[in-house]
Structure formats: C-alpha cells, structure tokens
Amino acid sequence: MGRRSGRTASHWGSYLVRTEGDEVVEVRGTGQDADPSPIGRNYVGALRHPARIRRPAVRLGWLRDGPGPSGDRGADPYVEISHDEALDLVAGELDRVRGRHGNEAIFGGSYGWGSAGRFHHAQSQVHRFLNAIGGYTRSVNTYSHAAEEVVLPHIVGNREWFLRSVTRWPEVAEHTRLVVAFGGLPRRSVQVNPGGVGAHLNARWQDACAEAGVEFVVVGPSRDDSAAALRASWLPLRPHTDVAMMLAMAHTLLEEGRYDRYFVQHCCVGFEHFARYLRGDIDGIAKTPRWAARICDVAEAAIVELARRLAATRSLITLTWSLQRQHHGEMTYWAGIALAAMAGSMGRPGGGIGTGFSSMHNAHVHDRFSAAAALPQLERAVPTFIPVSRISDMLLNPGQSFDYNGATQRYPDIKLVYWVGGNPFHHHQDLNRLLTAWQRPDTVVVHEPFWNSMAKHADIVFPVATSLEREDFALGVGDPWLTAMDQVATAPEGVVTDYEIFSALARRLGAGDRFTEGRTANQWVRELYERTVETCAAMDIALPDYDTFRTIGGVEIPMRWAGPVAFATLRQDPSAHPLTTPSGKIELFSDTVAGFGYDDCPGYPCWLEPAEWLGSPLAARYPLHLLSVQPDTRLHSQFDHGPLSREGKAGEREQIRLNPKDAADRGLGEGDLVRVFNQRGACLAVVTLSEGLRVGVAQLPTGAWYDPACPGEVGSLDKHGNPNVLTLDIGTSKLAQGPVAHTCLVEVELFTGAPPPVTAHEPPILLSPPSPAAPAVHPALRRSTR
Numbered sequence: 001m002g003r004r005s006g007r008t009a010s011h012w013g014s015y016l017v018r019t020e021g022d023e024v025v026e027v028r029g030t031g032q033d034a035d036p037s038p039i040g041r042n043y044v045g046a047l048r049h050p051a052r053i054r055r056p057a058v059r060l061g062w063l064r065d066g067p068g069p070s071g072d073r074g075a076d077p078y079v080e081i082s083h084d085e086a087l088d089l090v091a092g093e094l095d096r097v098r099g100r101h102g103n104e105a106i107f108g109g110s111y112g113w114g115s116a117g118r119f120h121h122a123q124s125q126v127h128r129f130l131n132a133i134g135g136y137t138r139s140v141n142t143y144s145h146a147a148e149e150v151v152l153p154h155i156v157g158n159r160e161w162f163l164r165s166v167t168r169w170p171e172v173a174e175h176t177r178l179v180v181a182f183g184g185l186p187r188r189s190v191q192v193n194p195g196g197v198g199a200h201l202n203a204r205w206q207d208a209c210a211e212a213g214v215e216f217v218v219v220g221p222s223r224d225d226s227a228a229a230l231r232a233s234w235l236p237l238r239p240h241t242d243v244a245m246m247l248a249m250a251h252t253l254l255e256e257g258r259y260d261r262y263f264v265q266h267c268c269v270g271f272e273h274f275a276r277y278l279r280g281d282i283d284g285i286a287k288t289p290r291w292a293a294r295i296c297d298v299a300e301a302a303i304v305e306l307a308r309r310l311a312a313t314r315s316l317i318t319l320t321w322s323l324q325r326q327h328h329g330e331m332t333y334w335a336g337i338a339l340a341a342m343a344g345s346m347g348r349p350g351g352g353i354g355t356g357f358s359s360m361h362n363a364h365v366h367d368r369f370s371a372a373a374a375l376p377q378l379e380r381a382v383p384t385f386i387p388v389s390r391i392s393d394m395l396l397n398p399g400q401s402f403d404y405n406g407a408t409q410r411y412p413d414i415k416l417v418y419w420v421g422g423n424p425f426h427h428h429q430d431l432n433r434l435l436t437a438w439q440r441p442d443t444v445v446v447h448e449p450f451w452n453s454m455a456k457h458a459d460i461v462f463p464v465a466t467s468l469e470r471e472d473f474a475l476g477v478g479d480p481w482l483t484a485m486d487q488v489a490t491a492p493e494g495v496v497t498d499y500e501i502f503s504a505l506a507r508r509l510g511a512g513d514r515f516t517e518g519r520t521a522n523q524w525v526r527e528l529y530e531r532t533v534e535t536c537a538a539m540d541i542a543l544p545d546y547d548t549f550r551t552i553g554g555v556e557i558p559m560r561w562a563g564p565v566a567f568a569t570l571r572q573d574p575s576a577h578p579l580t581t582p583s584g585k586i587e588l589f590s591d592t593v594a595g596f597g598y599d600d601c602p603g604y605p606c607w608l609e610p611a612e613w614l615g616s617p618l619a620a621r622y623p624l625h626l627l628s629v630q631p632d633t634r635l636h637s638q639f640d641h642g643p644l645s646r647e648g649k650a651g652e653r654e655q656i657r658l659n660p661k662d663a664a665d666r667g668l669g670e671g672d673l674v675r676v677f678n679q680r681g682a683c684l685a686v687v688t689l690s691e692g693l694r695v696g697v698a699q700l701p702t703g704a705w706y707d708p709a710c711p712g713e714v715g716s717l718d719k720h721g722n723p724n725v726l727t728l729d730i731g732t733s734k735l736a737q738g739p740v741a742h743t744c745l746v747e748v749e750l751f752t753g754a755p756p757p758v759t760a761h762e763p764p765i766l767l768s769p770p771s772p773a774a775p776a777v778h779p780a781l782r783r784s785t786r
C-alpha cells in the first residue's frame, strides 16, 4: 500500500499529514504552530469515505427531459457518466444558455470558502473561467459581515483602512483596562482564518490580556462565549437587543456629562441629532436605562454602571460579526461606534472599538497586509450582480427590482447556476424557500469532492480533487506564514481538479488559451509563487526561490505594524487627517444614508425592532430565540463526515443547547431527541443542557449536511439538525441586504416517533449505465460543441 507524508494548509491551520493507500491515517501539527486546531483530524478517513464522489453524475430527470425548470432537484437519482460525456453536456449547455439568453443568465456567484491554496482557490477558478467565456451574474458582499461591509464606509470611510488600523491584541494587553465584548469572544471561531493560519496565536493573546489585568465583560446570551481564563463577567442580554443597551449607555454618558465632548464635536458629525434622539426629542422616547432594561433584560443599574466604567478608563468595545448577521444588523455597528465615540478612548492605543476580535483568527493579531499573488479573474464582462444572500429572491423574482445601498437594481433571469467551492444548502437561510427557488433554472452545475447536500441538488456533478490531492501553496488573509501544500494522496481514478475541468470546458468553448495561458496547474502554482516573491522583494522582504521553498515547506514573512491606531490622527487634528467619509469625520448622522429614505435604515443609529426576537408577538408561538452559531468541530459544512465532526454529535445528530429551565418547562432532559420547528420548517436534534446559556435562547451550530426525510420535498423534516431549515431569509435592510441568520424564533418538543436514520453522509442512488433504469441521453443533449 502506497504511503506518503507531507505538509498541508487549510483554513483551520497547517498540518503534517500521513496517508496510506491514498487515505489520510494521521494528522499532526507543524512545529511552528504550538496550538494546532483539532479540526484537522476531520481529514482522517475522509478521502475514501463512501460520501466521496468518484464519477461525473447527471440527475436522471435532466438526462431524460433535457434542461428546464424541474420539481425533482433533490429527489432524483443520478446516472454516472464518463468525464468526456459530462464535459460535452456542460459545454453544450453553457453554449446554449449564453447564445439564447446572454451571459447574464449564468449565475456564477458561487459563494463559499472552498479550500486553502492560492492557485486552486475555487472562487478564482470559476470566476476566471466564466469571464473567459463571456461573463456571468456575480454576487457581492459576504454571509460573514455584509451589513458591516456596506454601512461602515458611510460611517468611518474606507473599511479596509478601519479594519487594518483598529487596535490589536498586543496593544490591548498593554493599554486597555476594560473590554466590553458584545457577543463575547468565542474561542471556537479563532481556530479558523480564510486561506490559512500558520500558527494559532489569538487565544494566547487573549490570555495575555487577562494576565495583564485587563477586565472583560461579555454582553450576550451565552456565558461561554469567552474562555474561562478571561474571568469575564457576564451580562446575559436578550438576543438582538444590543442596540437598546448601547443607546442607554450613551444616554447615561450624555445625561451625566461623562462623554468625550471634544471627540464627538470635532471628530464626528451628527452628534447633536443623535443626542436629540437619545433624549427622546425625535420619537418621544428617551433611551434611558429603564427603557432599555425592559427590552434587553439587563438590570437598569448594571447598564448605568457599565456606562460609567466604560468612560472612566481606557476601554475597548468589541463587536462579534454575528451582531450584524441579524435584521437591522447595520444598526448594531453604528450604535457601537457612536457609544465608543462618546466613551473617551477612541483614537487611543488599546481603546475605541473593533469588530470580529474573536470571529476569525487573524482579526487584530497581525498587520493585515497580504503579499500573496492570486489567480487573475480576467475582465468582468457582465455588470449584473446581487447581494450574496438574495439568491432565493433572485431565482424566484426574475426582472423584479430591489434596493441596495442607495440604488435600484434588477434581478436577472437565471437559466444556469454554476457552483464551485461553496454550499448554499449549508449557508443559505430558509432552505425550504431555497429548495423552491432552486427548481426554477434550467440547469445546475456543481463541482464537489463529496456527496453533500449541495451535490445532491445539482443536475450535473463533477467530482473534484481535494486540497490534499494537488500541489499548491497557502497564505491566509493577514497571516505571515507562507506554507507549501504537498500532494499527499492521489485522487480516485478519474477524479481531477477544478482547473482541469475548466481547462477542458474552456477548450470546448473556444477559450482554452484565454483560461490556461498555456500553463499546467503546477506551472501556475510556481508562477503565482514567483509573483509573490516579486511583491515581497518590492517591500525589501526576501523569499527563497520556489524549489527551495517547496523543500523547506514554509516561510514566515515578517509583518510590520501599520500606522497609528484608528482615529488617532483624527483625534489629533481632524482637518489635517480627514476620513474618507463625505464630511471627513465619523458620521453619527449620515446625510447620504438619510438621503436614501429607507424606512428600515435611517441615517443614524437607532433602535428598530427585529422581525423576530423574544419581544415580538410571534414569541408566544415560538418562544425560543435560535442562534445558529459556527460549529466548534469543523468549518461550516466541510468534512462533516470526518471523525471530529461526528464525535461532536449525539447519535449522529447535531446537538441543540438549551438552558435547563427551558428544557424542564418542556419535560426535556439531556440526550432527548427533539423536533425543533417554526413556521418555516423543522429538524431533529439532541438536547444538551447548559446553565451558561440564557433562558429563552437555543443554540444549534451550523454545518450538519441537510438531510430531508423526503428528499426534494419542500417542508420535509431535516433528520440531521441543520438550522437553516428554520432561519429567516430577508435582507438586513434595503441598505446592505445582508443575511439575517441569527434572527429566528423556534419551539422545541420531544420527538416521539420512530427516529429516522441519518443518511446525510450516504451517496444518492447512483445508476451506472448500461442499466435498464438509465435512459438514453435526451436527443437535444447529443450535440457536442467540440
């Protein structure tokens, strides 16, 4: 049996991997990472798992009937075909759609994390390919922090600059006395960093802050959203009421005259308007601590006391990204910035405000520059776009107009969906609505290594090599470690890389040279490395040549601290150092946003009731606020069939965390199988109890592969515990149109029926021709464009 070992890099860290017979048998940390993430263990046994896709496959109904809307996506069996047949089918269909409907009818947004690796990066591959053949409708912004991406430029100007210059953990340890963490600082999230993390340091920096005597206050529904070592105190606020609490803190500082008069008057615009809103001059409601206490369920005295402490010392407000993955999520960030502007620490080392401190490994650990070259995505030939999480809206409402950041846009009429390196049947909200929308296009093409929920809803599936089965190199966002990725296993016979598939399709469509520029995959990897060397050389950083780099396996690029902390120069001299906002200052009132006239996003931070929360009438029917948090044991849906992910479940099902009181009220105990449900859907999950979770809140991590009891049926019970059958699919507001995954009420009850077995990690029914059940290819599809 062939044995190999080598180095790999992933979004959850770098590892030394050993394989036998092209299966992973051992995963170890590298010497450079003193604290490797256990998520790496999910590789063990994953490559040759029965869930592996080994041959191209076509949905039976598509093969029989040809392209067109269908009610059977998710329900049909698949017919395995040869690689050449699959390439001919897909090339023919791309050609038909672009010829008859124009390239705008191809949706290639293809959102998703894919794998680490600069060259084989799935997004770059698919976008380059689709641009090479005439373009596609794309998506903008992210599921992670869409609201922030759109609203921050209106408030503080250039977002990249802001993120880059927010104070970092080392400065927090040195200067900060008090950290008020809205949404906490969950440790599970810092295992991960997009594109790679050479050494896990974030948790160590957090601990160093605690050792230095920094005091932490977690404001949020979950006490264990911070590590025990931080000895944080906990204010268990009702989910989605942070804005009310922030406004009341701001009201306290205003009424008690404890606010930073200089900063709000000279470095901000709109403070007078905000102050009038706080006092109740605009809507007749003063935003007093008493007012807020009724909304957020934090005691009035605790709100007042926290506000006073915030202003009395060098303080830092941190906001998790989750706080804007909610209805009106723009407002949480705006209110947080307004409070920080008043609190006196803005523009001072270790002070002010920062986002995502514990949402991603490299947020505020290193400087954020990235030297790594990327695969060029070629010229964008089609201007059409949607905000990423409006996908169901787009598919259901072709031609309809929608608002986005001050402009009116139009949804295109999509005929072909092409998805590579992402999983909407993991990431999107209200999967039953998505399933309905997903039946509308003519054709869905997917590249996947595994038969997950994404592959099971495609018309044509190309099996692809994983990152362990190809050569590449990695450099994560804001990470100093350049890591060689070795090919440690050979993909199953006939399984190739995304690049090889796209190269073959491009050749069939007359764009072969444009896509490949005459390079093989490994020549591209070398080329991108050499471009990275050049970028670094221009910054006086010497990197080894490519062959030496591959031999040593990894190299650390020295990082430099950026300039002064955010808003330091603004504080010093606002007219000499303006921000890139229209006023040059922090906009506590934005004429631009106000000018858009959006009822769901006024031009200043204010409390707007979310569509669903514990204070809404719907809570009488669905009295638990569901937080579908990031999973501890995997990244999203990736390697859900791996050992660590499966050990995190109970009886193969995802666990839902409840407060013991909520469980007792429903006669539930630890380990009970429950049905979690609301007006949109239902799933099964296993109860786990925790005093660390506030009463009225349920936590169900994302990522269990969607596993409907009746495949293809809208509203079917998900057997596995995927929270997105329950979540709400609306935009944050007309401004950002971001996803609102955390805005969701549910009820939980004991499941009394016979528990249906979980089949998420099993392949669908596969028919291999010649077989009487596999029909002849539809004549219209016989056409080859070669």
Ligand SMILES: Nc1nc2c(c(=O)[nH]1)N[C@H]1C(S)=C(S)[C@@H](COP(=O)(O)OP(=O)(O)OC[C@H]3O[C@@H](n4cnc5c(=O)[nH]c(N)nc54)[C@H](O)[C@@H]3O)O[C@H]1N2
Binding pocket: 111, 112, 113, 114, 115, 120, 122, 143, 144, 145, 325, 420, 421, 422, 423, 424, 426, 427, 428, 429, 447, 448, 449, 450, 452, 454, 464, 465, 466, 467, 498, 628, 629, 630, 635, 636, 637, 638, 639, 702, 723, 724, 727, 741, 742
């Ligand atoms: N309810 C709820 N939903 C959420 C969230 C939430 O908080 N709550 N969070 C959201 C957030 S922040 C995000 S970022 C999204 C994440 O959503 P996604 O990024 O879509 O999730 P992943 O599971 O990482 O999907 C990556 C897919 O790419 C495949 N893949 C990996 N490498 C390759 C490759 O080289 N080639 C190809 N062809 N495929 C590859 C994997 O098998 C996997 O299916 O989820 C969002 N969804």
Ligand SMILES: Nc1nc2c(c(=O)[nH]1)N[C@H]1C(S)=C(S)[C@@H](COP(=O)(O)OP(=O)(O)OC[C@H]3O[C@@H](n4cnc5c(=O)[nH]c(N)nc54)[C@H](O)[C@@H]3O)O[C@H]1N2
Binding pocket: 143, 144, 145, 182, 183, 184, 186, 188, 189, 190, 191, 192, 219, 220, 221, 222, 225, 237, 238, 239, 240, 241, 242, 320, 321, 322, 323, 326, 358, 359, 360, 627, 628, 629, 630, 631, 632, 633, 634, 635, 636, 742
């Ligand atoms: N292990 C692991 N780490 C990951 C990921 C993963 O899949 N696995 N995904 C990565 C990705 S793509 C992203 S974008 C980040 C996301 O990072 P985050 O957005 O920070 O992560 P979440 O788990 O969604 O939420 C963090 C915490 O916010 C709290 N919270 C939720 N709603 C509210 C609220 O209304 N108010 C308050 N005060 N608190 C609230 C919840 O208790 C939750 O534990 O994580 C990254 N890190």
Ligand SMILES: [Mo]
Binding pocket: 143, 144, 145
């Ligand atoms: Mo994300």
